Amino acid sequence: MDLPTLRDDAELVARLHRRLLSHQSALPEDASLEWRWRVKHLLGATAPSPGEGFSPNLTPIKAGPLCDYDFGP
Amino acid sequence: MTYPLTVWEVDGLFQTQTDRPIALFYPYVFDLSRSPSRPLAVVLADLIGRCQAKSPHDGWVWAVPTAAEWLALAGCQEGTDHPWGAEKIGPHHANLRTGGRRRLEPVGIRPAGRSVTRTWDCLGNVHELVAWNEDDYRLAGGCMRNAPSQVDARRFRPLLGEKLQRKNVGIRLIRYRVEDAERRMAVLRAYCASYPSTWM
Numbered sequence: 001m002d003l004p005t006l007r008d009d010a011e012l013v014a015r016l017h018r019r020l021l022s023h024q025s026a027l028p029e030d031a032s033l034e035w036r037w038r039v040k041h042l043l044g045a046t047a048p049s050p051g052e053g054f055s056p057n058l059t060p061i062k063a064g065p066l067c068d069y070d071f072g073p
Numbered sequence: 074m075t076y077p078l079t080v081w082e083v084d085g086l087f088q089t090q091t092d093r094p095i096a097l098f099y100p101y102v103f104d105l106s107r108s109p110s111r112p113l114a115v116v117l118a119d120l121i122g123r124c125q126a127k128s129p130h131d132g133w134v135w136a137v138p139t140a141a142e143w144l145a146l147a148g149c150q151e152g153t154d155h156p157w158g159a160e161k162i163g164p165h166h167a168n169l170r171t172g173g174r175r176r177l178e179p180v181g182i183r184p185a186g187r188s189v190t191r192t193w194d195c196l197g198n199v200h201e202l203v204a205w206n207e208d209d210y211r212l213a214g215g216c217m218r219n220a221p222s223q224v225d226a227r228r229f230r231p232l233l234g235e236k237l238q239r240k241n242v243g244i245r246l247i248r249y250r251v252e253d254a255e256r257r258m259a260v261l262r263a264y265c266a267s268y269p270s271t272w273m
Binding site for chain 1: 074130141142144145146150151247248250253257260264
């Protein structure tokens with residue numbers, strides 16, 4: 001599954017943002033898998049790519065002052 | 074993990090395949106009622122071992138976040154009320170009980186709810202397991218069944234035995250440097266010692 005991001009589709013971006021920001025419940029159950037991928041890409045989320053399943057990147061954060069050591073979320 | 078662990082990721086770790094593709098983006102939810110036959114610590118150790126095998130990183134190990142680490146990820150370690158700051162909780166921040174049906178939603182669809190560390194979904198949707206001490210866990214973050222007034226990122230709920238049928242507990246794992254193992258436990262002990270007794 002090779003899904004394009006839709007950052008250039010201004011109308012769709014605006015519509016999805018309105019829906020996400022105004023709709024308190026989850027995405028509709030009938031939303032297609034592709035649509036969900038597109039929403040996630042639109043919002044800049046780093047969802048796992050299809051087929052990867054589990055491939056997180058390690059990006060340590062400076063977690064102080066409570067934790068005075070770095071750890072990766 | 075920037076997001077709570079998803080069904081998709083668990084499928085990748087356990088080489089399983091959900092029969093509901095639509096569920097792939099949803100948070101993985103623990104079946105805590107199985108704990109008597111398979112203690113939670115064993116389940117978590119298995120999960121962490123698989124993460125370690127699937128995604129090793131020199132000198133770093135996977136773990137359940139401590140309460141202190143979770144609070145740091147949520148950006149609430151300095152008394153901030155919410156991961157996104159002082160703004161009052163709104164429906165665009167988190168999946169909480171604000172009327173209507175209460176149900177899970179995919180991770181990562183409420184950008185307004187991100188923390189200052191760019192961590193998603195700290196509040197709402199599913200509770201998250203955090204380590205409270207070396208063999209005890211608590212719940213962080215609140216879930217879709219909690220009203221906004223019931224949620225406080227700084228408060229960690231006990232994992233009560235009588236509620237093991239619950240289907241609202243997920244997790245996000247972290248990695249830490251091997252040499253920080255003792256330090257993180259010391260920080261956790263100090264944090265727990267300072268935790269308000271009225272919240273216990």
